[in-house]
Amino acid sequence: MTQLTDKKKITIMIAIITSMFFSSINQTIIGVAMPRIIAKLGGMDYYSWAITIYLLTSTVASVLVGKLSDIYGRKPFILTGIGLFSLGALLSGFSTDIFQLITYRAIQGAGAGIIMSTAFTAMGDLYEPRERAKWTGVMSAVFGVSSVAGPLLGGYIVDHLDWHWVFWIFLPIGFLAFALILLNFPQVEKRKGESVDYFGSLFLTTTIVPMLLAFSWAGDGAGKYAWSSWQIIGLLSVSVVSLLIFVLVEMKVKTPVLPLGLFKNSIFTVSNLVGFFLNAGMMGAIIYVPFFVQGVKGISPTMAGYVAMPMSIAMLATSALSGQLITKTGKYKKMAIGGLLLMTFGMVMMYFMVPSTPIYVLVAYMIILGLGMGIAMPVFSLTVQNAVAPQQLGVATATSQLFRNLGGTIGIAVMGSVMSSAMAKKMTDLSGTLGQGAASAPADPALAEKLALFSNPQNLLDQPKIEAALQSLPPQAQGLFAQMLDQIREAMSYAITTTFLTGAIVAAFAVVFALFLKEIPLRSGKDKGQRMEMTEEHAERIKAQKAQG
Known part of the structure; x- marks a missing residue:
C-alpha cells in the first residue's frame, strides 16, 4: 500500500483514526459511569468482571488477529473489529442485569482488540517508519483527547441523561468509521502458502486467559483470592503448562501464530520488554491517582476529572511533537530514554505527597508524568515495526500490544497488593x-x-x-x-504514595532496558532500492546462509 498516492493515504488514515477514536472514547467514557451503571443494574459482587472480561477478550483478540491480518490483509479484520465493537456497545445499552452487561462487554472487548491491533499495523502498511513517526504521534494523541473528553462526558451523561446513552452516544462515529474503511481501504489477496495455526492459537489463548485471571483476582486486600490460594496457583499452573505446549507447537508448525524467531531480534525483544514495564509502572500507579484526589483530598468526582485533564493535555502535546521530531531527525533512542526518565521522576515526586499537599502541586507532578508518557509511549511501537520484515508487521504489532496489555494488568494487580499491604x-x-x-x-x-x-x-x-x-x-x-x-x-495517603514509588521502581526497569535498545535508521520513502533496512542480526543470518550455500 506504500504505492498509493499521498491523498489516498491520508484518506485511509482519517478512516483509521476515526475507528481508533470510536474505540478509545468508548473505553474512557465508560470508566467514570460504571459505578452508576452497576448501581442501576445491581450485582456489585460481579463489578470487576465487567472490566476483566473486556480486558481478556481485547488482549486475546489483538494477538490472534495479528498473524491472520498478515495472511488475509487488514481490511476484513478492522471492519470486523468495528462491527463487533458497535454490536457490543449497542447491546450493552440494552442490558437489564449485570450478566448481560458482562456478556456484551466481552463482545465489545474483542472488537476493541481487533481495532487497536489492525489500526497500528495498517498505518505500517501505508508509510515507511520515517514518515510513520508523525502518524504514530497523531494516533497517540487520539488517546490523549479521549482520555480528556471521555470522563467529563461520561460524568455529564450519567448525571443528566439515562445511563444507556454512555454506550450509544458515539455509535454514529462507529458507522462512519465502518463506511470510510469499507470505501477507501484497499483489499489485498490472501498470501499464498500460509495457513492458520489453530493449535498455536488455542494454547496461546489458554496461556493468556488464566494468567490475566490470576493477576486480576489475586491479592489479599481487594483481590478475590489470596496469592497462595489453590485457585491462583491453579490458574498460573495452567498458564505455564499451556506456554510450554505453545512453544513446542510454534517450533513445529509451518505458519506459527507468533513466530518465536522474532525474539532473536534484539530490537523487537527489548522494545517489548520496555513496553511491558512502562505499562506496568504507568497503569499500576495512575489508576490510584483518583483515590488520592477523591479520598485523601476530598475532591468530588466531577472536579477530579478536571484535575486529571492537564496530564492528558501534556501527554497529547508531547506525543504529537515527538512524532514530528522523530520524522525530521530519524532518531528516537535518546528521546525514548528522556521520556521514560521524566515519567519516572514524576512518579517519584508523587511519592512525597501528603494529605496537606496543595492540589496544584499534584497537578504539576501529573503534568511531568504526562509529558514523559507522551514522549516515550509512541516510540516503542515504531521501533518494533521498523525492526521486522514487512510480511511480519501484523504479528509484530500484535505482540507489542500483548506485552503492553500484560504489563498493565500485572501492574494493576501488583500495585493493588502493595496498596493493601501499606494500608x-x-x-x-x-x-x-x-x-x-x-x-x-x-x-x-x-x-x-x-x-x-x-x-x-x-x-x-x-x-x-x-x-x-x-x-x-x-x-x-x-x-x-x-x-x-x-x-x-x-x-490512605501513605498507601497510595507507596504505590507511586513502586510504579517508579517498575518504570526504572523500563529505563534500564531502553539503554540496551539498538538505534537503526528509520526506513523512509527515499529508500527506493529496498523495502526494509536490515537489522544487524538479519544481515548476519543472510551472510551465514550464503557461506553455507
Whole structure:
C-alpha cells in the first residue's frame, strides 16, 4: 500500500483514526459511569468482571488477529473489529442485569482488540517508519483527547441523561468509521502458502486467559483470592503448562501464530520488554491517582476529572511533537530514554505527597508524568515495526500490544497488593491512637456505628456520605471523629504514595532496558532500492546462509 498516492493515504488514515477514536472514547467514557451503571443494574459482587472480561477478550483478540491480518490483509479484520465493537456497545445499552452487561462487554472487548491491533499495523502498511513517526504521534494523541473528553462526558451523561446513552452516544462515529474503511481501504489477496495455526492459537489463548485471571483476582486486600490460594496457583499452573505446549507447537508448525524467531531480534525483544514495564509502572500507579484526589483530598468526582485533564493535555502535546521530531531527525533512542526518565521522576515526586499537599502541586507532578508518557509511549511501537520484515508487521504489532496489555494488568494487580499491604501496616501503626479515640467516645450505639463508618478507608471515596455523617454527630463528638478522619486520610495517603514509588521502581526497569535498545535508521520513502533496512542480526543470518550455500 506504500504505492498509493499521498491523498489516498491520508484518506485511509482519517478512516483509521476515526475507528481508533470510536474505540478509545468508548473505553474512557465508560470508566467514570460504571459505578452508576452497576448501581442501576445491581450485582456489585460481579463489578470487576465487567472490566476483566473486556480486558481478556481485547488482549486475546489483538494477538490472534495479528498473524491472520498478515495472511488475509487488514481490511476484513478492522471492519470486523468495528462491527463487533458497535454490536457490543449497542447491546450493552440494552442490558437489564449485570450478566448481560458482562456478556456484551466481552463482545465489545474483542472488537476493541481487533481495532487497536489492525489500526497500528495498517498505518505500517501505508508509510515507511520515517514518515510513520508523525502518524504514530497523531494516533497517540487520539488517546490523549479521549482520555480528556471521555470522563467529563461520561460524568455529564450519567448525571443528566439515562445511563444507556454512555454506550450509544458515539455509535454514529462507529458507522462512519465502518463506511470510510469499507470505501477507501484497499483489499489485498490472501498470501499464498500460509495457513492458520489453530493449535498455536488455542494454547496461546489458554496461556493468556488464566494468567490475566490470576493477576486480576489475586491479592489479599481487594483481590478475590489470596496469592497462595489453590485457585491462583491453579490458574498460573495452567498458564505455564499451556506456554510450554505453545512453544513446542510454534517450533513445529509451518505458519506459527507468533513466530518465536522474532525474539532473536534484539530490537523487537527489548522494545517489548520496555513496553511491558512502562505499562506496568504507568497503569499500576495512575489508576490510584483518583483515590488520592477523591479520598485523601476530598475532591468530588466531577472536579477530579478536571484535575486529571492537564496530564492528558501534556501527554497529547508531547506525543504529537515527538512524532514530528522523530520524522525530521530519524532518531528516537535518546528521546525514548528522556521520556521514560521524566515519567519516572514524576512518579517519584508523587511519592512525597501528603494529605496537606496543595492540589496544584499534584497537578504539576501529573503534568511531568504526562509529558514523559507522551514522549516515550509512541516510540516503542515504531521501533518494533521498523525492526521486522514487512510480511511480519501484523504479528509484530500484535505482540507489542500483548506485552503492553500484560504489563498493565500485572501492574494493576501488583500495585493493588502493595496498596493493601501499606494500608494495613499504617492502620496498625495508627491503631493505638484510633483505639484511644474509640475509648473516649460516648457509649452510644449510634455513635459506635458512625465510628465504624469513619474507620473504613473505602468510605473516604464517598465524601457526601462522610459529611452528612459528621454533621449528624453531636458537637462534643464532631471534633474527635474529625481527628480520626484525618488519621484515616493519612493512612490512605501513605498507601497510595507507596504505590507511586513502586510504579517508579517498575518504570526504572523500563529505563534500564531502553539503554540496551539498538538505534537503526528509520526506513523512509527515499529508500527506493529496498523495502526494509536490515537489522544487524538479519544481515548476519543472510551472510551465514550464503557461506553455507
